[in-house]
Amino acid sequence: MTKGNLFLAILSLLLSSMSLSNSLYIFVPSETRATVVEEYIKTSCNNLEVTAFGRAKDFSTQVEAQPPTAVLTLLPIIERNNQFETVLKGVKDGVTEEDYVIVSVDDPIDLNDLAGVKVGVVDLLGRKPMTEFVGQLLQSDVRLKRVSKIEDLLPLLSFGTADSLFISESVYESIKTKTQVNLVATRVNIKIGLVSAAVGGGSGKDEVASCIRNFGGEINKILGVDSWL
Amino acid sequence: MVIKSIRRLMSITTIVLMAIVSLQSIASEGTLVVFQPEGQAFDDVVRGLSDDLDGELDLIQVPANSDLSVSDISDALEANSPDAVILLGNLSLNVYKEYQAQSERDEFPPVIATAALFVDQSAVGAKNLSAIRYEVPAVTSLVNVRSTISDPLKKVGVIYRSNLSNVIEDYIEYCKTEGIELITAEVPIVSKNMANELTNNIEFLLKKKVDALLVLNDNRLLTSENVRRSWLPILKNRRVPVVVGLEPLVSSDLNLGAFAFVPDHYGLGVQTASMIWDLLDNDWEFEEIDIQEPLSVKKTVNVHILNRKLIPFSSEQLNSFDVVIED
Numbered sequence: 216m217t218k219g220n221l222f223l224a225i226l227s228l229l230l231s232s233m234s235l236s237n238s239l240y241i242f243v244p245s246e247t248r249a250t251v252v253e254e255y256i257k258t259s260c261n262n263l264e265v266t267a268f269g270r271a272k273d274f275s276t277q278v279e280a281q282p283p284t285a286v287l288t289l290l291p292i293i294e295r296n297n298q299f300e301t302v303l304k305g306v307k308d309g310v311t312e313e314d315y316v317i318v319s320v321d322d323p324i325d326l327n328d329l330a331g332v333k334v335g336v337v338d339l340l341g342r343k344p345m346t347e348f349v350g351q352l353l354q355s356d357v358r359l360k361r362v363s364k365i366e367d368l369l370p371l372l373s374f375g376t377a378d379s380l381f382i383s384e385s386v387y388e389s390i391k392t393k394t395q396v397n398l399v400a401t402r403v404n405i406k407i408g409l410v411s412a413a414v415g416g417g418s419g420k421d422e423v424a425s426c427i428r429n430f431g432g433e434i435n436k437i438l439g440v441d442s443w444l
Numbered sequence: 445m446v447i448k449s450i451r452r453l454m455s456i457t458t459i460v461l462m463a464i465v466s467l468q469s470i471a472s473e474g475t476l477v478v479f480q481p482e483g484q485a486f487d488d489v490v491r492g493l494s495d496d497l498d499g500e501l502d503l504i505q506v507p508a509n510s511d512l513s514v515s516d517i518s519d520a521l522e523a524n525s526p527d528a529v530i531l532l533g534n535l536s537l538n539v540y541k542e543y544q545a546q547s548e549r550d551e552f553p554p555v556i557a558t559a560a561l562f563v564d565q566s567a568v569g570a571k572n573l574s575a576i577r578y579e580v581p582a583v584t585s586l587v588n589v590r591s592t593i594s595d596p597l598k599k600v601g602v603i604y605r606s607n608l609s610n611v612i613e614d615y616i617e618y619c620k621t622e623g624i625e626l627i628t629a630e631v632p633i634v635s636k637n638m639a640n641e642l643t644n645n646i647e648f649l650l651k652k653k654v655d656a657l658l659v660l661n662d663n664r665l666l667t668s669e670n671v672r673r674s675w676l677p678i679l680k681n682r683r684v685p686v687v688v689g690l691e692p693l694v695s696s697d698l699n700l701g702a703f704a705f706v707p708d709h710y711g712l713g714v715q716t717a718s719m720i721w722d723l724l725d726n727d728w729e730f731e732e733i734d735i736q737e738p739l740s741v742k743k744t745v746n747v748h749i750l751n752r753k754l755i756p757f758s759s760e761q762l763n764s765f766d767v768v769i770e771d
Contacts, residue, residue, distance in 0.1 A: 247763040270710075272495045341498060342721065358725075361496075363714055366764065367739045370584055373621065374737045376718075393591045395623040437763075 237284035237419035238264040239426075242274035242292065243410050244337045244365050246389065247437045255434045256287075260426035270363045271338050284419035287427065287438075290408025291348060292339050299413035302424055305440030307385075312406035313439075315352075316387055319379040320372060323401045329355035335377030337365055349381060352405050369394055383407065385439055410438045472502045474527040474724055477520055479508035479536040485709045486532045489559050492713020493530070493720075501527075501720065508536040517543040521553070527728045528720060531557040534566055541570050554730050556719050558712050561661075564610065564735055574734045576715055578707055579611070581737045582626065582658055583618035585687050585705040588743060588764075589656060590624070592703075593685060594756035600687075601649030602658040603629045603642065603665065627652050631665075638664065642674035650682065659701065661689040676700055683753050696748045696769060702755065704744040711740025742766045 239260060241252060253267035263284075268274035271292070278286065278296065286292075286299055293299055304311040317324045317334070324332065334353070338345055338361035346359045360377040362368060365386060371377045373396050382390075387400050412427050414420045428443050435441055478493070480486050494503055506520045508531075517540055521529070529552075531537045537557050544552055557563055557575040567575055582602065590597040600619070604612050612628055619626045629645035631638065642665065649657060657679065659666070666675075671693075679686055680699050688694055688701035715738065722731065744767040750757050762768050 248766060251763045342496065342500075358722075360718060361714075362739060363711060364740060366588075367711065369587070370581075370737065370739045373583070373618070374581075374739070376736060376739065393587060396621055 236262070236264055237422055238266070239285050239287060239423060240274060240278060240283040241265065241267040241287045242271060243288060243438050244271075244339070245437055245439070246365050252434075252437060255437065256430070259430055259434060260423075262422060263426060271340065272363075275341070282415055284417060285412055285414040285423040287410060287412050289339060290411050293411055293413045295340055295344060295348075299415055301411050301413045302420055303412040303427055303443045305409040305411060305435075305438060306442045306444050307409055307440050311411075311444060312408050314384045315381060315403060315405045315407055316384055316400040317353075317379050317381055317403055318372070318387055318390075318398050318400050321397050321399065323399050324379045326401060326403065329353055329357050331356070331358060332379060333358045333360050333377045335360045335362065335368055335371040335380045336382070337362060337368065352407075353381070353403065365389075369396070372396070372398075383439075409440055412443075473500055474728070475502040475504065475524055476528050476530060476720065477504045477506055477524050477526040478530040479512070479517070479520075479532060479540070480505050481508045481533045481535060486559060488709035489532055489713040489716070492710035492715075493717050494713070495710075496714045496717035497720070501724070508533065508539070510535065512536065512539050514539060514543045514546055518547070526553055528723050529553050529555045530716060530720075531555060532559045534560045536560075537563070537566050537570070541567075544571050545569075554723055554728060556716055558716055559707075559709065562608075562611075565607075567735070572730070572733075574719060574730055574736075576712060576719075576736045576738055578712075578738065579661060580689055580705045580707060580741050581618060582615040583622055583624070584737075584741055585658065585689075585703065586619065586624050586656070587622055588705065588741075589685060589687055589703050590622075591764075592745065592757050592761045593750075594758065595655065597624065597655045599625045599627055599652065599654045600656045600658055601627045601629065601646075601652065601654035602660065603631060603645045603649070604660055605633050605662060605664060606630050607633050608660070608662070626658075627654055633664075638667070639670050639673040642670055643678065646674060646678045650678070650684065654684065656685045656687055659686060659688045659693070666690070666693075671698075671700070681753075683755060685750070685753070685755055691744055691767075694744050694746050694749075694769065696746060696771065699749060699752075702746050702749045702753070705741045706744075707738050708740035708742045712738060715739055744769065 249267040249269035253265055257265045293301055334357040349359055362371055368380050369390055372380055391398055414423055480490055504524050531540050537560050552572045555573040557567055559578055560566055561578055563575040563577055567573055586600055616626045629648055631641045635641050685702045686700055687703045691704050694701040694704035743765045745765045746769040748771050
């Protein structure tokens with residue numbers, strides 16, 4: 216075997232071993248940057264190829280182009296995608312769902328008159344599916360104003376681009392710690408699943424589950440959960 | 445026989461053409477023309493726009509560099525009959541205004557201008573135009589600084605040239621809603637000795653005991669001479685966080701800005717798409733002519749400078765910054 220052939224053989228072995236390793240894609244809207252989330256999770260899951268995304272669009276494009284072994288993301292995204300089976304659910308305060316609220320400035324929003332109201336959200340699914348998803352939850356034909364990042368929600372509201380925000384209670388609490396704008400939350404009795412892990416058709420379920428169960432408190436806090444079920 | 449074949453061929457061609465046209469109308473709900481200068485920032489705006497449009501609308505990109513002419517714009521609009529036009533950068537906006545001034549048309553498609561400096565002023569005279577400002581609003585930067593540093597942030601100083609007084613008035617109002625008082629110092633539009641004007645006004649603001657200093661992205665205030673003679677000598681050893689709007693001003697070598705907030709160009713594209721969806725929902729007419737603030741920013745913090753100036757901060761909050769400079 217020539218040196219060139221030997222090099223090619225080693226390269227091909229390396230590439231095939233790389234493609235065989237299990238991969239985990241993460242998309243969890245958070246104020247923590249995706250690069251930081253990725254670094255944290257890599258330390259806990261060093262046997263997985265971990266990639267974190269900061270935007271829903273980048274996540275969905277990559278899932279389509281190069282499907283991973285598993286995904287770690289919010290339950291509505293897993294359910295919409297339909298290619299992954301949920302294997303672990305994030306738990307916070309003993310439950311796997313979180314309350315959502317409608318947040319406005321100074322005055323509460325009239326829940327009986329939501330039609331046409333500009334409602335700001337972090338985009339999880341893209342324009343049409345997200346409009347449909349939120350419309351069904353709120354049972355009203357609202358005008359959705361989508362942003363890519365959680366931190367863009369406050370400007371969306373304070374500059375008047377949206378009349379209100381549809382956000383989880385934890386995001387509301389977090390925004391309140393940063394602003395002195397008089398935010399008012401209206402309860403809507405809607406719960407949405409927390410971050411969950413789901414696997415595709417192939418193997419790797421046990422490996423992914425074991426890695427996630429071993430997440431430390433700091434990673435779980437960033438992901439908005441305190442344990443896994 | 446030959447004529448019959450030709451007629452048959454023509455009718456088949458017609459059917460195929462009609463099918464193509466009808467398929468196109470199914471595939472796209474509208475056509476947009478974007479005048480796009482070269483450069484990574486403009487590419488990122490178009491990527492954000494295109495990602496959000498997700499193929500639902502046709503997006504036609506027309507180069508808009510220094511040779512862009514009124515006839516280029518006229519040709520692009522004639523050829524594509526867009527439902528809306530997007531202008532990126534000041535040059536596109538200026539040439540488009542010339543096109544509108546020279547055109548005999550009574551009506552123009554709706555236009556959205558973005559990634560153009562001081563668009564409130566540059567867009568004056570344009571018809572049927574809404575815009576997204578390029579400058580990061582003071583309140584956005586300062587709310588982020590307040591969440592990061594442990595010291596109180598109640599009074600912030602800012603120096604501006606008198607031509608920006610309208611922008612500053614908006615900044616003051618927005619900051620007030622966040623409990624931040626903006627202490628302003630106005631300098632003339634033109635001065636023979638701007639460095640001295642700046643030195644006096646920086647000293648004035650420091651005497652007012654401001655908790656931070658906001659440096660506007662005004663190239664007249666930020667000439668290398670003004671940075672060397674005014675900003676740096678006074679501020680480099682003062683225990684006051686300096687907030688800038690340009691990434692190079694936050695480098696450790698320069699030792700000026702501790703925080704930089706710049707527009708997120710991808711985010712500008714997504715915000716433009718949001719205005720496009722509103723247009724689509726309203727039969728390609730603006731509900732109101734609007735100049736919006738940019739919603740999304742990229743954040744840089746220089747921890748080395750914060751430490752050197754003994755400004756305490758939350759380590760956890762650093763995770764929300766796009767760039768953290770540590771040395």
